[in-house]
Amino acid sequence: MPFSGRRIMTADEVRxxxxxxxxxxxxxxxxxxxxxxxxxQRRGVPLARRMADAIEEHEGRRPPVGxxxxxxxxDDLSTIAQQPVVKGTDLPFDxxxxxxxxxDDVLYTGRTIRAAMDALVDFGRPRAIRLAALVxxxxxxxxxxxxxxxxNVPTAREEVVRVRVAEIDGEDGVxxxxxxxxxxxxxxx
Amino acid sequence: xxxxxxDEATTTAVEPHSLPxxxxxxxxxxxxxxxxxxxxxxxxxxxxxELVLRTAxxxxxxxxxxxxxxxxxxxxxxxxxxxxxSTRTRVSFELAAKALSADVVNIAAQSSSVAKGESLVDTVxxxxxxxxxxxxxxxxxxxxxxxxxxxxxxxxxNAGDGWHAHPTQALLDLATMRAHLPDGSVAGRKVVILGxxxxxxxxxxxxxxxxxxxxDVWLCGPATLLRGFEAWAVASVGGPAGSGAPAGGRRxxxxxxxxxxxxxxxxxxxxxxQRERMSGSLLPSLREYAARFGLTxxxxxxxxxxxxxxxxxxxxxxxxxxxDVAVGPTSVITDQVTTGLAIRMALxxxxxxxxxxxxxxxxxxGGGGGPA
Numbered sequence: 001m002p003f004s005g006r007r008i009m010t011a012d013e014v015r016x017x018x019x020x021x022x023x024x025x026x027x028x029x030x031x032x033x034x035x036x037x038x039x040x041q042r043r044g045v046p047l048a049r050r051m052a053d054a055i056e057e058h059e060g061r062r063p064p065v066g067x068x069x070x071x072x073x074x075d076d077l078s079t080i081a082q083q084p085v086v087k088g089t090d091l092p093f094d095x096x097x098x099x100x101x102x103x104d105d106v107l108y109t110g111r112t113i114r115a116a117m118d119a120l121v122d123f124g125r126p127r128a129i130r131l132a133a134l135v136x137x138x139x140x141x142x143x144x145x146x147x148x149x150x151x152n153v154p155t156a157r158e159e160v161v162r163v164r165v166a167e168i169d170g171e172d173g174v175x176x177x178x179x180x181x182x183x184x185x186x187x188x189x
Numbered sequence: 190x191x192x193x194x195x196d197e198a199t200t201t202a203v204e205p206h207s208l209p210x211x212x213x214x215x216x217x218x219x220x221x222x223x224x225x226x227x228x229x230x231x232x233x234x235x236x237x238x239e240l241v242l243r244t245a246x247x248x249x250x251x252x253x254x255x256x257x258x259x260x261x262x263x264x265x266x267x268x269x270x271x272x273x274x275s276t277r278t279r280v281s282f283e284l285a286a287k288a289l290s291a292d293v294v295n296i297a298a299q300s301s302s303v304a305k306g307e308s309l310v311d312t313v314x315x316x317x318x319x320x321x322x323x324x325x326x327x328x329x330x331x332x333x334x335x336x337x338x339x340x341x342x343x344x345x346x347n348a349g350d351g352w353h354a355h356p357t358q359a360l361l362d363l364a365t366m367r368a369h370l371p372d373g374s375v376a377g378r379k380v381v382i383l384g385x386x387x388x389x390x391x392x393x394x395x396x397x398x399x400x401x402x403x404x405d406v407w408l409c410g411p412a413t414l415l416r417g418f419e420a421w422a423v424a425s426v427g428g429p430a431g432s433g434a435p436a437g438g439r440r441x442x443x444x445x446x447x448x449x450x451x452x453x454x455x456x457x458x459x460x461x462x463q464r465e466r467m468s469g470s471l472l473p474s475l476r477e478y479a480a481r482f483g484l485t486x487x488x489x490x491x492x493x494x495x496x497x498x499x500x501x502x503x504x505x506x507x508x509x510x511x512x513d514v515a516v517g518p519t520s521v522i523t524d525q526v527t528t529g530l531a532i533r534m535a536l537x538x539x540x541x542x543x544x545x546x547x548x549x550x551x552x553x554x555g556g557g558g559g560p561a
Contacts, residue, residue: 069247072259072289072538082221083542085240086247122256 005162005177008153014134014165014172017150018047021132022054024148025101032059034097034127038066040104040116041087046167047134048103066091068102073115095124101147105163107133110144135174137161222539226338226345229354230397231425238398242364244535245528251288252531261538262291268321270312271348272298272328277502277526278348278357282325285533294321313337322544323537326350331390344540352388352466357536358501359394361529363402366456368528369497369521376403381450381492383484384460384509386443387414388467391501392460393421400426400439407442409450410460410482413471419443447482454492458499459484459510475508485511497521 009017029035032055039048045067056062069089077083102116117129132148137155153176155161160177164170220240224232233241251259267286271279279295286293296316303312309328316324322343326334331351338345349355366380367373380399386392386408399406408418426439444450451457462478472478489496498510498520506512515522 072251072261077261077541078264080542083539085220086244088247089250118260122259123254 005160005175007173008161008176009135009151009174011172014150014174017134018050019054021134021148021150022051023058025051025130025132026055026059028130028147029099029101032061032063035063035099035101036066036093036095037063037101037103038068038091038116038120040102040112041067041069041071041089043105043163043165043168044068044103046165047105048101051101051103051132064093066093068116068119070112070115070119073119075111075115089119091123095120095126097125097127099128099130100126101130101132103132105134105165106161107131107136107144107146107149108139108161110140110142113144114142134163135161222543225343225540225543226334226347227356227536227540228334228338228345228347230356230359230394231354233398233401235401238360238363238401241360241532241535241539242367244539245360245364245531248288248531248534248538249528251534252527258288258290260290262286262289262541265323265541266292266294266319266321267323267325267537268294268296268316268319269325269348270296270298270316271326272303272333273349275327275348277529278327281526281529282346282348282533282537285530285537286323288530288534289537291323291537294319309333309336310340313340317342323540344544346536346540349390351390352393353390354394355390355501356394357529357533358391359398360536361525361532362391362395362458362499362501363398364532365499365521365525365528366497368524370455374402375399375456378404378455379407379453379493380404380456380458381407381409381454382458382460383409383447383450384482385414385462386410386418386460387416387471388463389460392418393425395458396422396426396441400441405440405442407444407450407454409444409447411472411478412445415443415445447488448491451488451491454496456497456499457484457489457492458501459504460501461503462505462509475505479508483507483509483511484514486514486517489514489517495519499525501525 026032037048037052039045048065052062052065067088067090069087071084071086100120102113104112107113113131120126120129130147133146134150136146136149136152139157153161155176158179160179162175162177164173166172220236222237222240251257269279269282283293283295313324323346324337324341324343325346325348326337327348328334328350331353333350334345334347347354347356363375366375370378382392382395392408396406396408408415422441422443426441462475484498489498496519498514498517500510500515500522502522504510504515506515514520
């Protein structure tokens with residue numbers, strides 16, 4: 001498929017945004033004690049790992065990283081035509097009393113984050129839940145905002161923000177593409 | 190009077206399978222589940238079987254959570270209609286549906302209007318009118334769930350019909366084997382299904398999934414409990430194009446020679462002697478059966494070291510399986526039960542998707558509008 005989009009973040013910009021967010025997380029939390037990062041499947045997981053790596057580099061301690069699959073908590077399971085593929089949840093720590101930073105690639109309607117918070121509280125009672133997103137593209141449908149944002153991108157609903165990460169897509173970068181068909185969010189990964 | 194002797198052994202030497210290795214297709218996300226009903230495993234392609242097993246692995250993780258419940262099927266109703274007695278399968282489906290937050294209605298035929306003469310079709314229509322979207326059904330007549338599926342607007346899951354099929358059992362058996370075998374694969378390994386093969390829907394469904402997985406399947410029992418099975422098996426599993434069997438055939442052997450069957454086996458699955466399905470005298474006595482075909486410690490020693498012991502339950506201990514073997518160090522019988530819960534959750538979840546909604550605008554976040 002020929003590339004029809006516009007690159008809105010280069011690999012370097014993705015790297016810098018990730019490092020900046022990692023600094024912000026530590027600054028807001030006041031250190032790394034009782035801090036964990038939880039990536040939302042699928043591209044939130046490698047982003048969370050990178051942030052943890054960056055925190056280790058400048059703080060000397062790597063916060064634990066978990067992966068959260070929100071599929072079973074989606075509010076549209078009864079309306080979509082095909083069940084999303086489940087990627088799996090792995091939270092190797094007890095959430096009670098911890099500050100959890102949710103990490104996702106794109107913040108859009110906010111429904112993924114709502115589902116993620118519902119899933120998290122089934123595992124315990126975190127002291128606080130915060131949100132970091134590489135791209136905030138607007139169009140919120142729920143009262144949810146990010147604590148840390150890599151880049152704010154004004155978009156039309158007909159546009160698609162495609163985040164690529166090396167661990168999954170072979171390269172880093174963010175593209176703004178024009179949807180060929182009306183966007184129906186079939187895959188939340 | 191004695192049972193069939195080994196020299197009657199009938200052996201089918203089907204050429205070795207030529208299926209793709211079991212690990213093929215890992216991580217593929219393109220597999221779409223399109224089946225509205227699960228009436229038999231013979232509708233499933235290998236990638237679909239893998240999708241079920243992968244989804245079940247995610248369900249096992251859910252079951253291990255402090256709150257083992259997710260809202261995936263909230264607002265839907267699962268009706269469980271059993272025309273045969275059952276404990277583990279019925280309870281397993283009920284707990285699976287509840288773990289996905291579905292509402293569950295249990296209907297035992299003995300205490301319902303079925304006892305007043307209501308027909309199967311009427312019962313199914315009534316259940317649909319009451320709002321159930323999934324019907325889990327067990328029936329003593331082979332094929333009954335197919336009739337139900339014709340008249341039910343939602344999904345029908347066959348929880349066992351007569352001698353014919355028990356798809357969730359076969360899938361949970363495969364998942365259990367893969368969880369316990371070294372390197373997690375049954376491909377090329379010898380799996381023995383021992384006992385009352387003739388009356389066994391478990392044997393029929395397992396033959397399909399295990400040969401699809403590339404296992405070397407041996408079906409063993411007294412000749413009276415194998416009669417006709419081989420012809421059925423050749424026609425359905427090793428059959429011509431259109432049967433779903435891949436070219437090159439799948440590997441299985443039907444025999445009464447228990448020593449040959451057990452030699453070097455990686456898995457031994459004992460089947461329950463189903464007296465309720467037997468007409469006439471197929472067995473001289475249970476004692477003679479136990480002496481000749483019961484899975485004892487001595488017989489298990491013929492199998493490979495660490496051979497897994499399985500049984501679909503309920504067990505007649507001391508008949509088809511010795512009590513000490515049933516709880517022996519390589520027995521995975523209780524794990525079959527746990528795995529069954531995850532498999533049934535996976536199927537309830539996948540079938541709900543194929544039933545689908547409007548597919549309309551999609552209320553989901555969809556983060557980036559694509560993979561998010």
